[in-house]
Amino acid sequence: MKIVVYGLGIIGASFAAALKRAGHTVYGKNRSERPVKLALQRGMIDAKAESYEGAEVVILAIPPVAAMRELEEGAFPGGCIVADICGVKECIERVVCSASRIYRYVGTHPMAGKETSGIESADDRLFEGKNFIVTECAATDPEAVEIVCSLAKDVGFSRIVRCSAREHDRKIALTSQLAHIVSNAYGKSSLADSVSGFTGGSFQDMTRVGGVDEALWTELYLLNSEALLDETQALIHRLEAYCTALRAKDGERLRALLLEGRLAHERCFSEK
Amino acid sequence: MKIVVYGLGIIGASFAAALKRAGHTVYGKNRSERPVKLALQRGMIDAKAESYEGAEVVILAIPPVAAMRELEEGAFPGGCIVADICGVKECIERVVCSASRIYRYVGTHPMAGKETSGIESADDRLFEGKNFIVTECAATDPEAVEIVCSLAKDVGFSRIVRCSAREHDRKIALTSQLAHIVSNAYGKSSLADSVSGFTGGSFQDMTRVGGVDEALWTELYLLNSEALLDETQALIHRLEAYCTALRAKDGERLRALLLEGRLAHERCFSEK
Numbered sequence: 001m002k003i004v005v006y007g008l009g010i011i012g013a014s015f016a017a018a019l020k021r022a023g024h025t026v027y028g029k030n031r032s033e034r035p036v037k038l039a040l041q042r043g044m045i046d047a048k049a050e051s052y053e054g055a056e057v058v059i060l061a062i063p064p065v066a067a068m069r070e071l072e073e074g075a076f077p078g079g080c081i082v083a084d085i086c087g088v089k090e091c092i093e094r095v096v097c098s099a100s101r102i103y104r105y106v107g108t109h110p111m112a113g114k115e116t117s118g119i120e121s122a123d124d125r126l127f128e129g130k131n132f133i134v135t136e137c138a139a140t141d142p143e144a145v146e147i148v149c150s151l152a153k154d155v156g157f158s159r160i161v162r163c164s165a166r167e168h169d170r171k172i173a174l175t176s177q178l179a180h181i182v183s184n185a186y187g188k189s190s191l192a193d194s195v196s197g198f199t200g201g202s203f204q205d206m207t208r209v210g211g212v213d214e215a216l217w218t219e220l221y222l223l224n225s226e227a228l229l230d231e232t233q234a235l236i237h238r239l240e241a242y243c244t245a246l247r248a249k250d251g252e253r254l255r256a257l258l259l260e261g262r263l264a265h266e267r268c269f270s271e272k
Numbered sequence: 273m274k275i276v277v278y279g280l281g282i283i284g285a286s287f288a289a290a291l292k293r294a295g296h297t298v299y300g301k302n303r304s305e306r307p308v309k310l311a312l313q314r315g316m317i318d319a320k321a322e323s324y325e326g327a328e329v330v331i332l333a334i335p336p337v338a339a340m341r342e343l344e345e346g347a348f349p350g351g352c353i354v355a356d357i358c359g360v361k362e363c364i365e366r367v368v369c370s371a372s373r374i375y376r377y378v379g380t381h382p383m384a385g386k387e388t389s390g391i392e393s394a395d396d397r398l399f400e401g402k403n404f405i406v407t408e409c410a411a412t413d414p415e416a417v418e419i420v421c422s423l424a425k426d427v428g429f430s431r432i433v434r435c436s437a438r439e440h441d442r443k444i445a446l447t448s449q450l451a452h453i454v455s456n457a458y459g460k461s462s463l464a465d466s467v468s469g470f471t472g473g474s475f476q477d478m479t480r481v482g483g484v485d486e487a488l489w490t491e492l493y494l495l496n497s498e499a500l501l502d503e504t505q506a507l508i509h510r511l512e513a514y515c516t517a518l519r520a521k522d523g524e525r526l527r528a529l530l531l532e533g534r535l536a537h538e539r540c541f542s543e544k
Contacts, residue, residue: 111472161469179474184533197433200383202451205477214530258486261456
């Protein structure tokens with residue numbers, strides 16, 4: 001199966017390398033030349049892709065606005081499976097479903113990453129044990145989904161969930177987008193510069209993903225602003241309840257708030 | 273050196289076991305019997321402490337309100353070093369400094385823990401690579417501090433910082449207390465029950481410590497409510513800026529906010 005990966009950043013290059021390790025023939029494509037050369041040198045791809053000609057599967061591992069453009073303008077062969085890996089799905093589905101396409105689109109979101117980006121951070125084991133989300137609509141080709149899911153298993157994902165783009169976008173607003181906002185905001189405390197030696201695991205966790213690529217995340221946030229705004233406002237509202245209890249030095253209320261959070265935490269994790 | 277550890281929860285039992293492994297003779301004391309028996313069975317202590325008689329060092333690994341009572345009422349031998357491990361320090365220092373004491377008090381805060389508690393979670397390697405904070409005031413005995421720091425090194429702490437109780441409490445409000453509030457509040461989203469399969473590392477990080485022991489943390493929060501309230505309100509204020517930008521779909525503003533957070537993140541971590 002000829003697979004082309006377009007976009008050799010951390011996700012695309014990790015996909016390419018993991019697919020190649022699993023025995024697939026992988027062609028790499030990138031806007032700039034350097035990542036292609038690096039991917040070749042490091043054996044992450046078999047060859048440079050000059051075009052999509054002959055491709056059975058194309059993985060678009062580029063930011064959402066660029067992915068939408070490519071889905072409109074790319075010269076994909078008829079019947080070719082095209083899967084994007086963007087962190088927002090409804091806006092992309094809208095582009096793909098707005099006209100009849102000769103390719104078969106499958107929306108995906110690999111729930112893996114690092115606090116660093118670029119091909120230098122790529123790793124053919126990045127997806128091991130991670131979640132892989134596939135989004136489907138009425139127009140989705142079931143065979144294309146099966147093939148994409150089988151590739152996801154090949155690269156190491158341990159769990160695959162299938163849902164609508166809408167469900168994806170609502171849930172990801174909480175599990176990923178808001179987490180990155182909180183982390184980004186957390187480290188802006190006026191004290192954050194002087195806490196060296198005063199930190200434990202909870203501070204590391206809270207700030208780990210705070211160094212976001214602002215161009216990429218601005219795109220992601222604007223393309224899912226409604227759901228993200230809902231979740232952010234709801235979190236602010238919940239945090240205000242602790243402030244009210246602290247201000248009143250109301251131990252009973254504080255204890256009730258913490259208990260509520262512990263029970264929510266247990267429900268959330270017992271389900272996993 | 274005869275060391276008594278009072279309170280065989282995760283921190284106390286880990287201290288006892290790590291001190292014993294380092295060659296010290298360790299006596300264990302606990303309000304209830306079961307942890308003492310377990311600690312003996314597992315070789316975490318040499319013997320049960322029937323009293324503080326003959327103790328050169330006592331480690332009080334009990335919650336703050338109980339620690340303050342013990343510092344008032346405990347029958348410590350003259351000259352004995354008594355170190356508490358509570359996550360708040362100013363309120364405890366006030367108790368100790370309010371009367372002349374025959375023991376030598378040293379405030380400490382081991383920046384280590386797990387999302388679980390109790391002796392079952394104890395681990396003689398818990399402190400390896402972690403930060404240890406020592407708080408000092410005008411009445412602090414320098415020799416007592418040296419001995420406590422040398423025990424901290426024996427159990428594996430990689431870095432020891434010394435500061436005033438006030439500085440500790442301000443910084444810990446950000447690095448630990450607020451992190452636990454955010455984590456506790458995060459999982460209360462109405463969606464949190466249904467995100468299984470939709471999570472990556474950022475959600476795990478954000479929620480890891482959310483299942484707090486509400487009795488202990490209510491104590492800690494009320495004893496440092498002013499600093500914690502400041503930090504919580506400041507975080508809410510920062511989060512509101514992202515909401516304003518999202519509501520206006522203002523990409524330029526959002527990008528500026530994320531960039532500000534990334535730069536803060538880089539400053540914070542370049543210093544570590």
